Amino acid sequence: MLNENDILKLIKTKSPKTFCCLYDEYSPALYGLIIKFSPDATTAGGILQKTFLHIWQNINSYNAANSSLLSWMVSITIQQCSEILNLQKNELLRKLIAKGISKEPDRYLHFETLFSDN
Numbered sequence: 001m002l003n004e005n006d007i008l009k010l011i012k013t014k015s016p017k018t019f020c021c022l023y024d025e026y027s028p029a030l031y032g033l034i035i036k037f038s039p040d041a042t043t044a045g046g047i048l049q050k051t052f053l054h055i056w057q058n059i060n061s062y063n064a065a066n067s068s069l070l071s072w073m074v075s076i077t078i079q080q081c082s083e084i085l086n087l088q089k090n091e092l093l094r095k096l097i098a099k100g101i102s103k104e105p106d107r108y109l110h111f112e113t114l115f116s117d118n
Contacts, residue, residue: 004069011059023052026070030077037081043088051080 002010002021010018031048038044055076062072 008062008064008069019052019056022055026073027052029070030073033074033077034081037085043084047077047080047084050084051077054080 002025007018007022007025010021027048030051031044034044034047034051035041038047051073055073058076062069066072067075
């Protein structure tokens with residue numbers, strides 16, 4: 001098990017091995033968070049994949065003075081959950097409206113409060 005400082009040093013190499021270390025170290029915690037928001041394991045796995053891709057592509061924006069690496073990654077994970085699940089919800093509403101099952105999309109607006117910043 002590597003500590004956060006060791007991981008941060010390795011990350012600068014941007015090697016596949018480093019990505020594997022990052023994933024192995026943090027994916028269980030992030031998946032545990034994602035599964036609480038996700039309707040199923042398949043969706044959770046997709047969110048986890050997109051989360052790690054986002055983390056890897058934006059790792060240079062991490063600032064250790066502002067937060068721990070895990071806190072930064074949790075923040076990204078929550079953002080990814082929000083974006084992906086809202087897209088899925090909106091797609092479902094479009095399908096319901098298109099089929100005439102629901103003519104009242106406002107009825108479902110309370111779902112927005114799950115991930116709102118307010």
